[in-house]
Amino acid sequence: MSELQFPLKNDTSRKIIHIDMDAFFASVEERDNPELALHPLVIARHPHDTGGRGVVTTANYKARQYGIHSAMSAQKAYELCPKAVFMPGNHEKYREISHQVREIFAKYTDIIEPVSIDEAYLDVTHNKQNIQSAVKVARLIQQEIWQEVRLTCSAGVSYNKFLAKLASDYHKPAGLTLVAPDEALAFMQALPIEKFHGVGKKTSPKMHELGIFTGMDLYQLGEMELISQFGKMGYSLYRKVRGIHDSPVNVTRDRKSVGKEHTYGNPLTTENQVLAQLRRLAEEVDKSLRRVAKHGQTIVLKVRYADYTTITKRQTLNQYIRDKDQIFSQASLIWEDVLGLEKGIRLLGITVTNLDPISYENILLPLWEKKTE
Ligand SMILES: [Mg+2]
Structure with missing residues (x-):
């Protein structure tokens, strides 16, 4: 610890639950057709029907x-x-169940951060039922989910999101794991490094090269060394493995659109200025979309001129908008239709609307199809 000039502060006062539905899509199908539970079941279209394309959700x-x-x-x-x-998935059905589950969460807290269709963080430090024990809240939620939708979930309870997520993953299915503040270090030190959320396929080989196979190995490394090897991630892992992760549970409403706009005190007057601003907006919108794990097919450009006339133009693609580059290129295409720089531009905005949750199928299918072309 000698290299630390300032002792790291650790806030252990919060009570965070991470809920993860067990094999969600497959469990829903088994619930609705118990015969399926007798077989290995894969939610994906049969490769025979797709020429080998498709991805297991x-x-x-x-x-x-x-x-x-x-x-x-x-x-x-x-x-x-x-x-x-x-079996091909029935995403409509999964979405509806996901909403039912979220309503159960809402009986206990409004501080809910959905991570994906089958996962969420809950901050129950001050919960609506005034229950002291977060473990008890987690158990009640598990019971209610079972009673209402006949599905199991795994729950992790701790004082931060990182630990709560590791905990929910610890016992599956239908597990309930508490990592108390005084257990956090030992719990993490015993885990294989691959279990650390954020250490994926790309990072783990590099970890292994450095002799990091467990949380304990990670704990041995100095802050500077981790930063020089892994940049920002090294900084954050150094803290996480010491039980420090202060990220709040972000309440995200079930949004139908994500948009960003900027007003300009000095109106924009050149094409280059506009394109630079559109690129910046595209990046911001893309970041927000990723944060809420959603994507959409419709993009809306808003332009307000210096004389305060405002126009909005939209375009709907026949597929989901992939990334910031595509947001930018679509917005620029709409912009070419609009133009009108002579008046000067006071405000630009980009919105992606008609949003759907991102599922594995939606993200990975196009990638896979590209690969097999
Ligand atoms: Mg799950």
């Missing part, structure tokens, strides 16, 4: 025994277990 626990997991290509899953049952 969820595999039930029987299918996982064959090494099948989400984000794997359906073709690979088929090779691992040809007798598995393949």
Whole structure:
């Protein structure tokens, strides 16, 4: 600890729960057709029907025994277990259940951060039922979810989001794991480094090269060393492995659109200025979309001229807008239609609307299709 000039502060006063539905899509299908539970079940279209394309969104626990997991290509899953049952997902149905589950959370707290369709963080430090024990809240939530939608979830309870997530992953399915402040260090030190949220396929080989295989190995490394190896992530891992992660549970409303706009005291008068601002807005919108795990197909450009006339123009694509570059290029295309620099521009705004939650299928399918072309 000698290299620390200032002792790190650790706030252990919060009570955070991470809830993760167990094999969500597959469990829903098993619930609605119990026959399916007898087989390895893969939620993906059968590779025979798609020419080998498609990606596994969820595999039930029987299918996982064959090494099948989400984000794997359906073709690979088929090779691992040809007798598995393949089913296309019913995202409408999953979304509806996800809303029902969120309503159960809302009986306890309004501080809910949905991470994806089947995962959320809850801050229950001051909860609506005045229950002291966060473990008790987690158990009640698990029971209510079971009673209302007949599905199991795993819960992790701790004083920060990072630990709560590690905890929910610790016992699955239907697990409930508490990591109390005085247990946090030992809990993390015993974990394989791959379990650390954020240490993915790209980072873990580099970790291994440096001799980091467990939380304990990570804990041994100095702050400067971690920063020089992993940049910002090293900074944050140095703290996380010491139990420090102050990120609040971000309440995100179920938004239908995400937009950013800027007003300019000195009106923009050149094409380059406008394009630079559109790029900046595209980046901001993209960042917000990722934060709420949503994407949309419609982009809206808003332009207010120096004389305060305002126009909005929208364009809908036949597929989801992928990233900041695409947001920018679509916005520039609309801009070319609008133009009118002579008046000077006082405000620019970009909004992506008609949003849907991002699911594995939506993100990975296009990537996979590209690869097989
Ligand atoms: Mg899950």
